[in-house]
Amino acid sequence: MQQKSEKGTGSAVTGVRKVRIDSEQAGQRIDNFLRRELPGLPKGRLYRILRRGEVRVNGGRIRAEYKLQEGDEVRIPPARVRAPGDAPAEGSANAMADRIIFEDKRLLVVDKPSGVAVHGGSGISHGVIELLRHARPELRDLSLVHRLDRETSGCLVLAKRRSALREMHERFREGDVEKHYLALVVGDWQLGEQLIDKPLLVENRKGGERHVVVSKGGKPAQTRVSLSRTFGKFSLLNCLPRTGRTHQLRVHLAAIGFPILGDDRYGDEDQNRLARKHGLKRLFLHAQSIAFPDDSGNELHFTAPLADDLQLFLDRGIDQIRSSKALKRG
Secondary structure (H helix, E strand, O other), rough: OEEEEEOOOHHHHHHHEEEEEEEEEOEHHHHHHHHHHHOOHHHHHHHHHHHHHOEEEEOOOOOOEEEEEOEEEEEOOOOOEEEEOOOOOOHHHHHHHHOOOEEEOOEEEEEEEEOOOOOOOEEOOOHHHHHHHHHHHHHOOEEEEEOOOOEEEEEEEEEHHHHHHHHHHHHHHHHOOOOEEEHHHHHOOOOEEEEEOEEEEEOOOOOOEEEEEEEEEEEOOOOEEEEEEEOOOOEEEEEEEEEOOOOHHHHHHHHHHOOOOOOOOOHHHHHHHHHOOOOOOOOOOEEEEEEEEEEOOOOOEOOOOOOOOHHHHHHHHHHHHHHHHHHHHH
């Protein structure tokens, strides 16, 4: 790809390219393909070049929903894209590679640390994807199978091939993937096993910030919840999401009166402040495990131990909170 960078703009102008679609690229929509080939191109501009016929497949015009086939030749017109940024620090990239807990020819499973986004963008230079691509240059086609919030730690699955990505997305659609989370919530859980069945609607606030609410106009969302361990005024819950909506666990638990401790968006401000004072610096949410069948029908199951900062809070922080409250009463 020919690129001419413009000094100080953070952008580059690409030349005309023709790309032959192979078996790994086949099956994806042309608009999704272009997002990857033209990073940073505004969404409106992307669909405009499609409508105007500037993008051609086998010499002809196509719609945004066209699915690429093996052997297709795609003409990609000149465009202003995001210029390559600074490379990640070697130490950060290698540290992420060290967190791989499973790898085969098709998939990677990583124990994602809190504080690292799954990908760069919106002011974030490097996420899990960029760090792993830097540590392992052969993984240029690495893609996210699913997402975790920046503050959430634990199991994250990535695909090394587009065919694996398509298959994993199909497993998610068919309900063949089971994810388990641990969440420490405010409140004494006495409800046994519960199915939270509340539709969720994503609202965009000023600045593009996403906020999710329970709404009849939202998409169906279900979460099964049970008690793992009680800490009096706090409860450690096992959460099994049956759907994968944005902020699903956080909003569902807050909606029934048990907000996740450390949640600055949907949580209890007073309890969050108290928890921060005693060592909890982030959302207490951990993707403990994920399971799904492989190509032969055998069950694959991966587990990430509770992150050290969360375990330390359970071991010490909660006792400190109890002690401080006892002293105040005394």
